[in-house]
Amino acid sequence: MSFVLIDTPRPHVALVTLNRPERMNAMAFDVMIPLREALEAVSADNDIRVVVLTGAGPGFCSGADLQGAGRVPNIEGLTTTSVARRSMDLLNDVMTTLRRMHQPVIGAINGAAIGGGFCLSVATDIRIAGEDAYFRAAGINNGLTSTELGMSFLLPRAIGSSRAFEIMLSGRDVDAAEAERIGLVSRTVPTAKLLETCFDLAERIISFSRVGTELTKRMLWSGLEANSFESHMQHEGLAQLYVRLTTDNFDEAIRARRDRRPPHYEH
Numbered sequence: 001m002s003f004v005l006i007d008t009p010r011p012h013v014a015l016v017t018l019n020r021p022e023r024m025n026a027m028a029f030d031v032m033i034p035l036r037e038a039l040e041a042v043s044a045d046n047d048i049r050v051v052v053l054t055g056a057g058p059g060f061c062s063g064a065d066l067q068g069a070g071r072v073p074n075i076e077g078l079t080t081t082s083v084a085r086r087s088m089d090l091l092n093d094v095m096t097t098l099r100r101m102h103q104p105v106i107g108a109i110n111g112a113a114i115g116g117g118f119c120l121s122v123a124t125d126i127r128i129a130g131e132d133a134y135f136r137a138a139g140i141n142n143g144l145t146s147t148e149l150g151m152s153f154l155l156p157r158a159i160g161s162s163r164a165f166e167i168m169l170s171g172r173d174v175d176a177a178e179a180e181r182i183g184l185v186s187r188t189v190p191t192a193k194l195l196e197t198c199f200d201l202a203e204r205i206i207s208f209s210r211v212g213t214e215l216t217k218r219m220l221w222s223g224l225e226a227n228s229f230e231s232h233m234q235h236e237g238l239a240q241l242y243v244r245l246t247t248d249n250f251d252e253a254i255r256a257r258r259d260r261r262p263p264h265y266e267h
Helices: 029-043 080-100 116-122 138-142 151-159 161-170 176-181 191-206 210-225 229-246 249-259
Strands: 004-010 013-018 050-055 059-061 105-109 112-114 126-130 134-136 187-189
Touching: 004 029, 004 191, 013 029, 013 191, 029 050, 029 080, 050 059, 050 191, 059 105, 059 116, 080 116, 105 116, 105 191, 112 116, 116 134, 116 151, 126 176, 126 191, 134 176, 138 161, 151 161, 176 187, 187 191, 210 229, 229 249
Parallel strands: 013 050, 050 105, 059 112, 105 126, 112 134, 126 187
Antiparallel strands: 004 013
């Protein structure tokens, strides 16, 4: 059985599903390596314009697999220290792959997002939660830190530093209603309508130009890492000029508005 499924529920939309529901889609290497490979394959598929990431069953991802982490490949002859570092690199690769994907990624958070699963959810570009979803930075509860897989970088940028400190240091649960209130997710919807809501949003994004959506994703992430407002503004301006001067997207938008029809973008 494949632990990661790829479907195309609507034109130009890929649904990537973690498929180990009996373990709440825990982050064993048998799941995470195929997930990275699936995300890379979807990113390279030029027919796919938006990706939706979710979990099978009642959970999104429960973090570390407490029954067994699975086999770490290519570690023959290494010491425990090197194996640990290689193992963390494999998990980190999933997060950076999400960032590098051309397409916007919508996280359909259908249930528990715990520990590394919380990190995985925050790495998506847009998050929509089902009413049953909840989030927990569980490392602190297990005698470890809550800082893993980019969490201490991503969460303060998503919800502000004070809330991030409190959630990560307390190890408490954040339910779907609170997640919406503090901006951790864009909205909360009935779980039965979660995927439909995500697909509808994907279709709206797809109606815009490919280059416009891909560069908007890139500029947003670049802005979160920028050290200078002015230099990032220059970066944005070059991206806008690139699209304006090398495509006819803007002219087509004006024509379509005048003709009272949807625009047809070639780029």
